[in-house]
Amino acid sequence: MASTTIRLATGDGFAVDDLRVVERARSWTRPEAGAGYRLVFVRRGLFGLRVPGWSGLVDPLVAYLRRPEDEQRIAHRPGAEDTCTVLTLDGELAAELGADRMPRGPLRTDPPIDLAQRAVLAGARRGDDGFGLAERVVWLVRQVSRLDEREAGGGKPSHRRLAESAREALATDPAWPSFTALAGELGVSRAHLSRVFRAEVGESLTRYRARLRVRAVLDRIEDGETNLARLAAELGFADHAHLTRTVRAELGRPPARLRALLG
Incomplete structure (x- = not known):
């Protein structure tokens, strides 16, 4: 697997990363845990995700939260590039914005939220003023934390x-x-x-x-x-x-x- 994570910006309690993955074979990764609360927006591609209490596919229409204590496994499609925006939050900011109370599994994002996460990424790439970038991150995480959990599915x-x-x-x-x-x-x-x-x-x-x-x-x-x-x-x-x-x-x-x- 070829995986590249580029740290684009850091601020008071958060970091913005650009994650790109190209997998050579369809297989599940080993269970892995991470530091901090990681809010992941899929920008391109589609891959399998397993976290405690949820397993399925994630695509460019969703975001999902990975808690520090959660082990996740991922299965990428061979030869296809998957790209994600990853916002890493410390515990204090996650609690302040309600991210620590988000459900496990993906949340369906709307077009304004998707545009906002891409604007955060673009601003981080450009090296925008840290004050403005922090405000955009706070607004974005707050909006995602207010999304309702998907209730579809459950069939055969x-x-x-x-x-x-x-x-x-x-x-x-x-x-x-x-x-x-x-x-x-x-x-x-x-x-x-x-x-x-x-x-x-x-x-x-x-x-x-x-x-x-x-x-x-x-x-x-x-x-x-x-x-x-x-x-x-x-x-x-x-x-x-x-x-x-x-x-x-x-x-x-x-x-x-x-x-x-x-x-």
């Missing part, structure tokens, strides 16, 4: 596996040409896939794919992509205008303003 094991396969397919390529093609790839009917996915994940496949595509747009903007027409084609939008409308509807601002924020 076969249904969970089907939903996870669909999530993996869309996380790998959110530009699937059609719903029919995805159902065919997974070997089930469209009606069965739609019903099971909504029951297991808590939202429709269409909504899940749309949110993944917006996350992918942000990821590519962070990487320096400037050709929005090309980006729209690669991510399955009808055209440049469709991409811009979708991003504005999710985040309240067009890609050009996001480039200035995340660049």
Whole structure:
């Protein structure tokens, strides 16, 4: 496994890291514990996670907290890069912000929270003023600590596996040409896939794919992509205008303003 953790910034009670992992084989890591409370935002990729009381897949639509006493195991997909923003908090700050009371397992983040964690990462990379960075970290952690725990799932094991396969397919390529093609790839009917996915994940496949595509747009903007027409084609939008409308509807601002924020 090739794993790189870059410490981008430190402040009073917190640190900001950029974590990137490329795994050569699909296998679970050995149990490992960490120092401090680690709030992890998945920016790209999808991987298996096991922590006390929870096991499943995490993707770019979630964040999860790892407590100091928790041992975790992770299974990455071979050859695929997984990238995460990691905020490490000391016990005092975690208690102040309510992070120490967050549930185990992933919490579904909304577009403003995802944009905020990317803005924290971009600010840390730029070496922004420590006062402002600390305020953004505090706001972000506080917002995540107020999220409700996901209640979807709990169905048959076969249904969970089907939903996870669909999530993996869309996380790998959110530009699937059609719903029919995805159902065919997974070997089930469209009606069965739609019903099971909504029951297991808590939202429709269409909504899940749309949110993944917006996350992918942000990821590519962070990487320096400037050709929005090309980006729209690669991510399955009808055209440049469709991409811009979708991003504005999710985040309240067009890609050009996001480039200035995340660049």
